[in-house]
Amino acid sequence: MIVEAREVSRSYGSTVALREANLSVAAGEVVAIMGPSGSGKSTLLHCLAGIFTPDSGEVWFDGRRLDTLDDGRRSELRRTAFGFVFQFGQLVPELTAADNVMLPLLLGRTRRKHAERRAAEWLERLELADLGGRRTGELSGGQAQRVAIARALVTRPRVVFADEPTGALDTLTGEHVMDLLVGLAREEGATVIVVTHDARVAACADREVVVRDGRVFDPYATGAMR
Amino acid sequence: MTVPLALLGLLEREPSHGYDLKRDYDTFFGRGRPLPFGQVYSTLGRLARDGKVTGQSEPGDGPDRKRYAITPLGRQEVATWLTEPVAAEPYLQTVLFTKVVLALMLGRDAAGYLDAQRATHMRRMRELTEVKRGGSLTDALLADHAMFHLEADLRWIDVTQARLGALAEMVRAS
Ligand SMILES: Nc1ncnc2c1ncn2[C@@H]1O[C@H](COP(=O)(O)OP(=O)(O)OP(=O)(O)O)[C@@H](O)[C@H]1O
Ligand SMILES: [Mg+2]
Numbered sequence: 001m002i003v004e005a006r007e008v009s010r011s012y013g014s015t016v017a018l019r020e021a022n023l024s025v026a027a028g029e030v031v032a033i034m035g036p037s038g039s040g041k042s043t044l045l046h047c048l049a050g051i052f053t054p055d056s057g058e059v060w061f062d063g064r065r066l067d068t069l070d071d072g073r074r075s076e077l078r079r080t081a082f083g084f085v086f087q088f089g090q091l092v093p094e095l096t097a098a099d100n101v102m103l104p105l106l107l108g109r110t111r112r113k114h115a116e117r118r119a120a121e122w123l124e125r126l127e128l129a130d131l132g133g134r135r136t137g138e139l140s141g142g143q144a145q146r147v148a149i150a151r152a153l154v155t156r157p158r159v160v161f162a163d164e165p166t167g168a169l170d171t172l173t174g175e176h177v178m179d180l181l182v183g184l185a186r187e188e189g190a191t192v193i194v195v196t197h198d199a200r201v202a203a204c205a206d207r208e209v210v211v212r213d214g215r216v217f218d219p220y221a222t223g224a225m226r
Numbered sequence: 227m228t229v230p231l232a233l234l235g236l237l238e239r240e241p242s243h244g245y246d247l248k249r250d251y252d253t254f255f256g257r258g259r260p261l262p263f264g265q266v267y268s269t270l271g272r273l274a275r276d277g278k279v280t281g282q283s284e285p286g287d288g289p290d291r292k293r294y295a296i297t298p299l300g301r302q303e304v305a306t307w308l309t310e311p312v313a314a315e316p317y318l319q320t321v322l323f324t325k326v327v328l329a330l331m332l333g334r335d336a337a338g339y340l341d342a343q344r345a346t347h348m349r350r351m352r353e354l355t356e357v358k359r360g361g362s363l364t365d366a367l368l369a370d371h372a373m374f375h376l377e378a379d380l381r382w383i384d385v386t387q388a389r390l391g392a393l394a395e396m397v398r399a400s
Binding site for chain 1: 341342344345347348351352354355359373376377380384387388
């Protein structure tokens with residue numbers, strides 16, 4: 001297992017968002033997290049990615065406890081081993097597409113020349129070769145999400161965490177974005193964990209789990225059929 | 227397709243006459259299309275022939291002097307049907323709805339059934355996604371049509387799952 005939540009609980013004040021949630025994801029797997037609004041999907045994703053620490057339970061990444069690492073080591077791990085794609089708001093609108101894609105490399109002290117080359121390569125893989133110089137604030141929703149995917153993958157992450165990556169897109173655009181995300185992640189051997197309420201998006205994954213009232217229900221686990 | 231199972235399920239609640247069965251069927255499952263008496267009696271006849279119900283004659287005359295009761299074999303059939311997800315195809319409204327209402331009526335695990343059905347639908351969605359990846363545009367468009375129907379079912383499954391408590395109360399109160 002590359003990513004694992006064991007009996008993870010997390011509350012916000014008196015609101016219990018996760019109740020002893022369990023999830024195991026194998027390396028290279030693409031897993032969709034589905035479930036009603038407010039059921040705890042994003043909270044689970046943030047716990048798995050080390051953005052939140054759980055109140056109780058354990059989070060494991062590649063054989064290491066993630067939730068007990070100190071903040072510095074945890075953000076280091078996020079920067080080097082994880083990629084993130086959210087519904088919106090992660091790109092810097094005043095910067096060009098190429099600069100946005102380069103950003104995580106520059107933060108990781110990659111030399112600028114090298115970062116430029118890598119960014120151009122990734123923009124091309126996302127069919128954005130002509131738009132590298134465009135400010136991302138001026139892109140369509142689908143184009144912006146493809147820039148976000150390039151930015152998530154440019155550091156060669158082991159795991160990509162995506163929260164409603166197609167939430168603001170129409171069916172065909174969303175499908176295109178998902179095809180690129182899942183296709184490229186598979187080429188790179190990256191694991192993908194994607195939160196979505198959209199069955200079409202979830203159907204791009206190898207399997208789905210359903211979060212209901214803070215608990216994870218795995219319909220394919222043995223003995224899950226009640 | 228669902229009529230014999232629905233009648234069996236109603237009989238599992240309590241033994242009834244054909245007339246009462248028809249009335250209950252129309253109330254819960256008729257949706258403006260009442261079941262003809264002829265179909266009620268021919269269905270009961272076949273179920274009796276197959277050993278799934280017994281018809282106990284009572285004094286008096288007319289077609290309604292028989293009181294029907296479910297047999298262990300009939301009970302088994304209902305139990306199996308209510309746990310089995312149906313193949314994921316478009317236009318499942320009637321059968322999905324009937325399974326849920328009947329399961330609630332009989333105190334069975336309607337939520338478990340909905341989970342299983344959801345997983346079956348998602349499996350089919352993944353197969354169709356594969357078809358689209360490898361296929362021609364016509365394959366893709368046909369797969370899309372099927373997927374939109376499955377998505378509609380999936381939304382219905384989620385909404386019903388969320389309202390199962392209220393539906394159970396309503397069904398048990400009737
Ligand atoms: N920052 C916060 N402060 C207080 N409560 C929160 C916070 N974030 C989430 N919650 C609550 O925790 C629960 C789970 O929220 P979460 O965002 O994980 O749900 P979700 O499944 O991602 O929902 P959606 O599909 O609407 O995005 C909800 O009841 C929500 O109101
Ligand atoms: Mg969320």
